[in-house]
């Protein structure tokens with residue numbers, strides 16, 4: 158049976174492709190969703206791709222996923238660096254979590270170099286742009302298989 162993967166995108170990622178292409182690339186979030194759906198099909202993973210600008214909604218989605226999904230890929234965007242609430246929710250679901258960032262957060266401002274999400278993540282991919290999402294799917298296919 159195919160596994161259900163929840164892909165969560167945080168605040169402002171709905172603006173991808175419209176500004177700062179030198180930092181975040183020129184793909185829109187819809188382009189990345191299409192890439193993930195295609196790639197997921199090849200791995201027999203079913204993809205539930207979402208974006209929110211609301212921290213509470215993100216926490217609720219993570220909590221609910223326990224009953225409905227097998228693993229999470231999360232680009233929590235700015236909440237990565239600020240949200241203990243998102244961290245606590247991720248720790249509570251007890252399922253594989255892959256953290257993704259389009260940019261290399263370790264080459265950027267100091268405040269972006271700390272991630273609360275990392276504490277709950279099985280692994281983290283950053284700096285590879287949209288490809289980070291498909292690499293995260295590969296990692297999960299591997300990890301859910303074993």
Ligand code: CA2
Pocket residue numbers: 168169170172173174175176177181232233234235236237257258259260261262269
């Ligand atoms: O590199 C990433 O994926 C980030 O998670 C993106 C976040 C940033 O706060 C993190 O430090 C790193 C920002 C997403 C904002 O995306 C925009 C895209 C286009 C125009 C404006 C914002």
